[in-house]
Amino acid sequence: MSSDTFALLNQFRNADLVKAGIAEIHKITTRPWAIMEICGGQTHAILRSGLDELLPEKIELVHGPGCPVCVTPLKLIDQALAIASQPNVIFTTFGDMMRVPGSNRDLFSIKAAGGQVRIVYSPLDAIRIAQENPDKQVVFFAIGFETTVPVNAMSVIQAKALGLKNYSILVSQVCVPPAMHAILSAPHNRVQGFLAAGHVCSVMGYWQYLPIAEQYKIPIVVTGFEPLDLVEGIRITVKQLEAGSHQVENAYSRVVSKEGNKPAQEMINRVFEPCDRGWRGIGDIPMSGLGLRKEFSDFNAENRFNVSDITTKESEICIAGQILQGIKKPPECPAFGTLCTQDHPLGATMVSSEGACAAYLRYGRARTGTPEKAS
Ligand code: SF4
Numbered sequence: 001m002s003s004d005t006f007a008l009l010n011q012f013r014n015a016d017l018v019k020a021g022i023a024e025i026h027k028i029t030t031r032p033w034a035i036m037e038i039c040g041g042q043t044h045a046i047l048r049s050g051l052d053e054l055l056p057e058k059i060e061l062v063h064g065p066g067c068p069v070c071v072t073p074l075k076l077i078d079q080a081l082a083i084a085s086q087p088n089v090i091f092t093t094f095g096d097m098m099r100v101p102g103s104n105r106d107l108f109s110i111k112a113a114g115g116q117v118r119i120v121y122s123p124l125d126a127i128r129i130a131q132e133n134p135d136k137q138v139v140f141f142a143i144g145f146e147t148t149v150p151v152n153a154m155s156v157i158q159a160k161a162l163g164l165k166n167y168s169i170l171v172s173q174v175c176v177p178p179a180m181h182a183i184l185s186a187p188h189n190r191v192q193g194f195l196a197a198g199h200v201c202s203v204m205g206y207w208q209y210l211p212i213a214e215q216y217k218i219p220i221v222v223t224g225f226e227p228l229d230l231v232e233g234i235r236i237t238v239k240q241l242e243a244g245s246h247q248v249e250n251a252y253s254r255v256v257s258k259e260g261n262k263p264a265q266e267m268i269n270r271v272f273e274p275c276d277r278g279w280r281g282i283g284d285i286p287m288s289g290l291g292l293r294k295e296f297s298d299f300n301a302e303n304r305f306n307v308s309d310i311t312t313k314e315s316e317i318c319i320a321g322q323i324l325q326g327i328k329k330p331p332e333c334p335a336f337g338t339l340c341t342q343d344h345p346l347g348a349t350m351v352s353s354e355g356a357c358a359a360y361l362r363y364g365r366a367r368t369g370t371p372e373k374a375s
Pocket residue numbers: 317318319320323330333334335336337340341345346347348349350357
């Protein structure tokens with residue numbers, strides 16, 4: 001990281017400016033409000049910097065489903081485990097997926113038993129591995145929100161251009177707007193304002209959120225990841241809530257534009273199309289996923305390895321689904337910090353670097369209880 005980048009980031013970690021923003025939020029808050037940060041990266045940033053403990057008692061931050069590892073359906077995890085167990089396969093994945101529990105095991109246990117499971121930083125690494133190992137089938141576990149989809153698309157385009165017959169992707173890509181609809185239309189919804197994830201918006205823009213804000217009369221503020229970004233996002237949301245306003249505002253304009261990254265969106269649309277998708281702990285959300293288009297179906301690992309008929313068994317204790325919808329907080333889970341820890345996770349939200357349970361345990365939050373819905 002260059003010294004210029006450090007200097008820029010330090011501006012957004014300035015303690016005096018953060019304190020001034022927090023003081024302003026205290027000044028303008030007169031009623032209880034429940035605000036959801038969608039992104040798990042923002043959840044960790046909030047807890048790491050202690051912002052949740054500096055806000056007025058009346059402001060409750062609830063944690064959303066924006067952790068791709070956490071929402072990858074159990075069936076997909078079990079399919080990944082079945083594929084990775086096969087002798088002629090090199091299974092490639094981001095490191096976060098290694099310890100996510102399937103019905104009976106995880107990718108680490110397959111690697112420990114001699115399976116070829118490799119951690120990569122990009123699907124383009126998996127393409128290289130496929131070129132170097134023409135006698136093996138190389139599979140990339142393509143999970144993620146809109147942020148990671150362009151590079152997954154690029155890998156498929158590249159594989160096709162190279163004529164690779166031994167590369168495929170196991171797809172579990174999800175989109176934010178359908179999840180917001182699902183949360184806001186649920187009968188138990190408590191969310192009154194959203195902090196939208198800045199990195200997703202850097203790709204997709206924020207034009208998709210305008211009809212959501214209008215339909216549900218809810219403020220949506222595009223927010224970054226540094227303490228000052230988060231304080232500013234919360235301040236703008238509270239200001240709107242107190243004024244009865246429901247606009248989409250951009251508090252991350254140094255990165256995000258309304259239109260987003262058009263070439264990246266075109267890349268996504270060339271390779272993928274909307275499809276129904278299951279979210280772990282939440283259930284099916286119509287048209288919330290991005291699946292391979294027909295012309296790229298040769299690269300679909302689910303078809304190539306015939307792993308559709310897998311039955312799953314979810315933990316009976318884990319309440320991650322309720323946590324991902326903002327209904328409960330991690331300490332309300334009876335297994336939190338006892339039966340379920342980062343060494344022995346029972347659910348994906350305890351494994352992922354963006355998972356809410358992992359954040360609460362790592363940063364020592366044990367506050368329990370869910371306040372009544374703010375009126
Ligand atoms: S603490 Fe563990 S068991 Fe409980 S909800 Fe979180 S991941 Fe699931």
